[in-house]
Amino acid sequence: MSRFDIAIIGAGIAGASLAAALAPQMRVLLLEAEDRPGYHATGRSAAFWSETYGGPDVQPLTTASGPMLRAGGFLDPLGEVHIARRGDEAAVDTFLATFADSGVTLEPVDPRGRIPGLRDEWALGVHEPGCAYIDVAALHQHFLGEARRAGAVLHLSAGVTGLTRAAGAWTIDTQAGRFTADLLANAAGAWADAVAALAGAARIGIRAYRRTMVQLRTDPAPPAGCPLVSDLGGSFYFKPEAGGRLWLTPHDEIDSPPCDAAPEEIDIAIAIDRFERAVDWRVAALEHRWAGLRSFAPDRRPVYGPDPAVPGFFWCAGQGGFGIQTAPAAAGLAAAAILGTAAEFDIDPARYLPARFLDAKA
Ligand SMILES: Cc1cc2nc3c(=O)[nH]c(=O)nc-3n(C[C@H](O)[C@H](O)[C@H](O)COP(=O)(O)OP(=O)(O)OC[C@H]3O[C@@H](n4cnc5c(N)ncnc54)[C@H](O)[C@@H]3O)c2cc1C
Numbered sequence: 001m002s003r004f005d006i007a008i009i010g011a012g013i014a015g016a017s018l019a020a021a022l023a024p025q026m027r028v029l030l031l032e033a034e035d036r037p038g039y040h041a042t043g044r045s046a047a048f049w050s051e052t053y054g055g056p057d058v059q060p061l062t063t064a065s066g067p068m069l070r071a072g073g074f075l076d077p078l079g080e081v082h083i084a085r086r087g088d089e090a091a092v093d094t095f096l097a098t099f100a101d102s103g104v105t106l107e108p109v110d111p112r113g114r115i116p117g118l119r120d121e122w123a124l125g126v127h128e129p130g131c132a133y134i135d136v137a138a139l140h141q142h143f144l145g146e147a148r149r150a151g152a153v154l155h156l157s158a159g160v161t162g163l164t165r166a167a168g169a170w171t172i173d174t175q176a177g178r179f180t181a182d183l184l185a186n187a188a189g190a191w192a193d194a195v196a197a198l199a200g201a202a203r204i205g206i207r208a209y210r211r212t213m214v215q216l217r218t219d220p221a222p223p224a225g226c227p228l229v230s231d232l233g234g235s236f237y238f239k240p241e242a243g244g245r246l247w248l249t250p251h252d253e254i255d256s257p258p259c260d261a262a263p264e265e266i267d268i269a270i271a272i273d274r275f276e277r278a279v280d281w282r283v284a285a286l287e288h289r290w291a292g293l294r295s296f297a298p299d300r301r302p303v304y305g306p307d308p309a310v311p312g313f314f315w316c317a318g319q320g321g322f323g324i325q326t327a328p329a330a331a332g333l334a335a336a337a338i339l340g341t342a343a344e345f346d347i348d349p350a351r352y353l354p355a356r357f358l359d360a361k362a
Helices: 013-021 059-071 091-096 137-151 189-198 266-277 327-339
Strands: 003-009 028-031 075-077 080-084 108-110 125-127 132-134 153-155 162-168 168-175 177-186 207-219 228-231 237-241 245-249 252-258 282-296 302-307 311-315
Touching: 003 013, 003 168, 013 028, 013 137, 013 311, 013 327, 028 168, 028 177, 059 075, 059 327, 091 125, 091 228, 137 153, 137 302, 137 327, 162 189, 177 189, 177 327, 189 311, 207 266, 207 302, 245 266, 266 282, 302 327, 311 327
Parallel strands: 003 028, 003 177, 028 153, 080 228, 177 311
Antiparallel strands: 075 132, 080 125, 108 125, 162 168, 168 177, 207 245, 207 252, 207 282, 228 237, 237 245, 302 311
16 A cells, blocks of 8 residues: 555654554554654653643643553552642642642642651652553553554654655655655654654744653662652652662753753763752662653643644644653544544643644745
């Protein structure tokens, strides 16, 4: 088959979930530049589902994704405690007020009772019991499998190098050959603006920011039942992992060109310093380190829907630090925009449309 109804560019979680949503009704081509899907942001996440993460504009997408993720067995209980220092009562109040009408369960707590070894100054906390681990690899494979079973075709090592539209169809030049499709979906993560430029669409201003993660062993190991511990001030979070390990980030956001992101020593040192200021656990071993790019639109809201100026070009971009936990609902919104159907989720699609940045003029 050489002509497709839609070509989706990028086979990370965004492209894979969109392919799974569309393939039952369309002939779908999924094009990935790397030799395996999920090599970039999708394969580098911290792997949690937190309804408050990303703020109130993202929470409806995360919450709406919960039932599918739970039913599929992709979530495991974790819980989250957002912590703040004594004196930061206003930050706690603002956080609680932000989500007061959201339906997300949030309970003020003294975090020191839940996290043995937390230094005394971290006296304020909010418990988010619904926070969960996400099995990212299984979810990504699930979407790719659903898409394939419904007839979607995936090409790896197929970086898109040229896009031209004539007579209502796109000609797509890739490193794996030329393809034709009626529609295009841009799920290229950090490269979303570059793909838009290839299609003759205006750039939205999607920017990529590097985030560093480290895997540690600590003495003592995180206690049984340790939750995800997040600084409400946004300077670190850490999360218990199997085998008594812990994942830690300094919550960095370093402006980066789209690339194969790698961690830098300074960010690892900052992470450990912030960790040791939060708990009295000793860092016994630094086992693993990695970094990935989180890509944001200028208003930090994701971008789903048709380009207002270029016919047949759809955006599925700007998933920031929440592209895994929002994938089911986001794919539903993007698929509804492409198919011209009503979204199955009770979410206003208008706030995610690319038209908020782009002129309707070509
Ligand atoms: C350190 C870190 C921690 C995170 N933690 C979480 C978390 O706990 N929970 C959560 O929900 N989210 C988390 N995120 C965010 C999440 O990983 C991203 O939002 C999500 O993976 C974005 O998916 P994507 O498919 O848009 O991007 P990507 O996974 O980057 O996929 C885009 C793909 O497009 C391909 N591509 C680009 N240009 C072309 C081209 N021209 N032709 C063909 N293919 C192309 C790329 O090769 C890439 O594979 C985290 C991210 C990072 C970096």
